[in-house]
Amino acid sequence: MPFRLPLRLATLAVALLLAACAAAPPAGDDTPFTSYVVLGADGAAVARVLTQAPACPAIVLDGKAHPMTLRAAPATIAQRATVSPPELSKPSVFDVRVCEAALPAGVASASVQGRPLPLPPADPHRIVVLGDTGCRLLKKDDAFQACNDAAQYPFATVAAAAAAWHPDLVIHVGDFHYRENPCPAGDQGCAGSPWGYGWDAWRADLFAPGAALLRAAPWVVARGNHESCTRAGQGWWRFLDPRPLLPGRDCDAAANDDRGDYSDPYTVPLGADSQLLVFDTAATTWRGFQPGDAGLAHYQDTYRKLDALARRARHTIGVEHHPLLGIGADLKDAGKLRLLLGDAGLIQSFGAINPRLLPDNVELMLSGHVHLWQQVSFSSGHPSQFIAGFSGTAEDIVPIPDPLPPGTSPAPGAVIEQLSAWIDGFGFMTMERRGPDSWEVQVHDARGAVRNTCQVRGKRSVCAHTRVH
Template sequence: MPFTVPRLAAAPAILAIPVAALLLSACATVPPAGVEAPFTSFVVLGEDGAAVARVLTEAPACPAIVRDGVASPMTLRAAPATIAQRPTASPPELSKPSVFDVRVCEAALPAGLASASVLGRSLPLPQAEPRRIVVLGDTGCRLLKKEDSFQACNDAAQYPFATVAAAAAAWRPDLVIHVGDFHYRENPCPAGDQGCAGSPWGYGWDAWRADLFQPGAALLGAAPWVVARGNHESCTRGGQGWWRFLDPRPLLAGRDCDAPSNDDQGDYSDPYAVPLGDDSQLLVFDTASTTWRGFKPGEPGLAHYQDTYRKLEPLARRARHTIAVEHHPLLGIGADLKDAGKPRLLLGDAGLIQSFGAINPRLFPDNVELVLSGHVHLWQQVSFSSGHPSQFISGFSGTAEDIVPIPDPLPPGVSPAPGAVVEQLSAWIDGFGFMTMERRGPDSWEVQVHDLHGAVRNTCQVRGRRSVCQHTRVH
């Protein structure tokens, strides 16, 4: 049955927490007193919700981790290294070797820990049943020569990820979900462009630090993260940093994007489940190498993503209520300007629809009720009367925004995928921010859309596969 959200007379009051103070107090590159080498620390969740503490440090050795008062050494994940220049998404003259001059250390955080810290800094520990979740994505600063698109990384108004991250941390989440595209500083800033002058670029530590670890420090320290891989973390782009820094699984030789001959391993990985308690879970899968144009016969992606779907099925059956987490929205709708400046709608993702649809025309296993994605640089909700899961897109957290409006209402018959009948579409275009989810029951969530300072701009209710929002368009 359809359900409604009562219209609010006014936006709720926002807790007044100074964003600048949060940024300064949580900055991961400022070490505690007495520690010589700067370091970054955070926690990622992987298969079956296993928590892994990560430390990125300039020190000559990994530090100790203190778990419930007991100190033990962390394990080296990746030593500092310079990776030879490889073919990338950019021409050779706009590419360079990747310099990783930090040591990556890690340690498991067993379930039931009361406390964990590194060099005096407490680590956020996972909760068995997280009730407050931040969802954000597409957070890097766009420096792309091939699109002649150079974002003003030096202007906090035009690249506000640090402000977004601090506001999201102030909301005090139990869990953070990043839906991909962490890294965007691929090419050098043009001479004379003061908006991005001096920005690091390429795929090494300096660009990763500028795109994620410095501006995102407050949020990295606020809660454990679940991370989805975006197309900007494919092997021809930021894949080396993805494997060294973020992926929760062990770093394996050949699955590191260092050598192009191994990209068939480095560009794909198996899905995994993260329990949320109350018979619910996240289902995380890697879509970095799909294509919105669809796969041609013989292209390896088709077989890889069909294999991904076959592995999703048994994972989905582990819980009654499943939320899919991936970068490319199979059930989303975007818009851009085609030839002669005419707008066109961009529907779903042809590569994934082609791959998954060959096995299941409904695209997702039955237990999937909600899909969280990024890739399209806006916020969006789509609910369907056809039994498909609700789609939420949270790709509006730092990267230059999409600005072409989506028609309201949609033209008759428009659908992101075969058989998917749109019941409601809500969107916010050309506004930076983040999304939150608060648990209201085993299959029920209240979703709110926040601007970059944390003010609530829209509220949605999710029950099972259906969702409805207070506003169809946020202005």
Template sequence: MPIPTPFPFRSPFHSFSAHAPGTVRRSRRAGPAPRALLALVPLLLSACASAPPPAPVGEAHAYVLLGEEGAAVARVVVDAPACPEIAIDGRGQPMRVRALPATLAQRPTASSPADSKPSVFPLLTCETVLPAGAASASVLGMALPLPRAEPRRIVVVGDSGCRLKRKDNEFQECNDPELFPFATVAAAAAAWKPDLVIHVGDYHYRENACPDGNAGCAGSPWGYGWDTWRADLFGPAAPLLRAAPWIAARGNHESCERAGQGWWRLLDTRPLLAGRDCDAPAADHVGDYSDPYAVPLGGGAQLLVMDTAATTWRGLKPGDTGYEKYRDTYRKLDALARRAAWNIGVAHHPILGVGAELKNGKLEWHKGDLGLQQSFGSLNPALLPSGMQAMISGHAHLWEQLSFATDHPSQFVAGISGSAEDTAPLPATLPPEAMPAAGVEVRHFSTWIGGFGFMALERMERDGPGEWRVTLHDRHGAVKNRCRVSGRSSVCELAQVQ
């Protein structure tokens, strides 16, 4: 959002406070000021008056992300020559640079070289870790949302960008808010007044240029630079970024061969390091993977956030980089899960979800992510640690709830916040051949196909620490379905939402 006034600038060469023009503050202990010094005052004031003012701030976006152990990171993306000052509990301090403006050399991407280009990030990215227990924080006149020790209202959005992809000839009408409704969804989600926002990944979809003559996406930015991140996320999501801190899960659209450079600059809470920034393709085996981390929710519950950007539904084999990396992820996930009685996993790819495409009049089933099933399953045939209560994911562009007769956590899928839907309607009861994984039996199943909106979770501690209410909302915030999570089981009022 444009900021009409410059950010506060403090010169490193002086720290005295301002007084009325023509006056000089004198120490009580000092004697009369020497006449020579007094003679210099008009000259000094004249020099100050003619000095150029600090460079003004142009575009600026401020938001808060939660990282490991729930640490809150205040971040600002700003068109300014230096990082602004942040006020925490009324005391100012400088923010530190996370990433300087840069034009990054074109690298191999998921698209052909002809449909790719260098990524341009013309703005400065700054950050500050907020101290636990801070009561207020603001930057550039914008109040920052602060985390609650026990968030009770949690919004879930996912798969929110506008799809522009030449390879599959998929060009969503980004210029039509009815057909790309993320701004409407984000405003409705913010109006629900959440304490916390979870985005389950795939923020960025405008990979290739809109074809000539296509009015639906004409003029849209494309590629992996800031202009596209602004159009897909920071512009439409502005009210939701102001409403509450975010937990940002990484999707496959943020892998290194796609929007990974922006992911590391803008959304990941870990340090931005050379070799892990997705700039050099030779280091993608580092930049494409991150350790899982826990965000405490209070009351014996925590969120476990996973980076699954580089998994694949085609599967992984022993010896593959991803296979070994995700085995390591499972081990660390299991250790984190043992620290709390109730654990809700957050991963872009649904390990226990199911979807379908209609081909030649028949449903072609898309089952749970095979790469994760193979790597996790090599360590635990049940796929997930026993301490997991539920999984929240995206990736499939539908809303879905699955609860199992077998010993598996409930699975929710919320890839419904803006990207074009691409999933065929599913039956009220899944046939045996559609089970999301081997050895899994679905007991309760609910879906919403073809709608845009968000999901919400509310704590129900009166009924026990493992009790949650889940509601499904359309793009305007109207409730479409209600569910109850109790331990590892869940059930919804409607099996098929219309």
């Protein structure tokens, strides 16, 4: 009788093999092109191909070849003002052609040059959620992550394990790109890393380490503050945003940032009278807006539009980068603990229209930005907040008190009934549908092992462990 590995061991072996392959240094990836699928308004699927070939390839839909459209030609974008001083900035070199094609509803197969493209199911039941995946190289914070060490920068391992879970859909809650400044001389942890906002840094931060997951399922993408116009906004518009790339809404020139930094929300159907509501919070501020700030009016306009969109389905899950209802922690003033509550800019903007901050049928919020995993459930009728900012970027390490100080709240009127968190651990989150308004959420470590399980019913959620150690 032939020897067979038990199913769980076989699955683990496949995940480890994928991780080993995906963790190879980007310089060794000789793949001639990158392909993936993003979902936009009303769930419209767009296939993208990034190639250094002189022309866009054909896409094959149900056995018939069709031309792809050029989204962005190779270009070098002149140096512009960024969050870094001029000597730590440079022109953005995009020496790759961006091609795209709409995937019609009902298409049964799609491929490019023999490589299959993932197609969106009508009723996704298995969803991977992850965020904050780039390798942090930032001089102003003196933060230089060891991008060359798969243990300290494990996004490739995380992406491979998440792909081995076989999701129907991937949700990335923002902050794809972190390699902003050059690695210091003599730092072997990040020696040789590309930096800046061009293709080489985007490839190293997302497309090479995330290749297995990009091929596994279509992606829904939220824009993070690291994709604002003064950071990696040029690559965001070229590579990821599902909408058309328009002159002046591309972050190429600082004079147009008021267009490039804001965009309208949209919905992605999930079947069974459910939807994702995706909105752009890249330019909010945790400090709050000053009177007359353009951002205040922009985000009030965002709220009015998402309020109308939320009415399209009975059950709505919000997807954005900055957690309205989350809690972080750091050490300030000679090591004194400081809790970071909600997001002042969004609370200020949305709260001026709706003191409860979100439409009534938003039952769940998925966010990133805080570099940890977190769940918060409320007895006050606010939606549960999940944060999945723990998938590659250097982690937050200051523990959140357990229990919280009495009266702690991320936003006015929000009464916490349970907070669960995992600090200083890399991984990804999964969601499996258990009913029209019910989900089982699991927290996986970088290699896919389950570290916590939560049940979501409507707006409320409960997890097996309040703190994962």
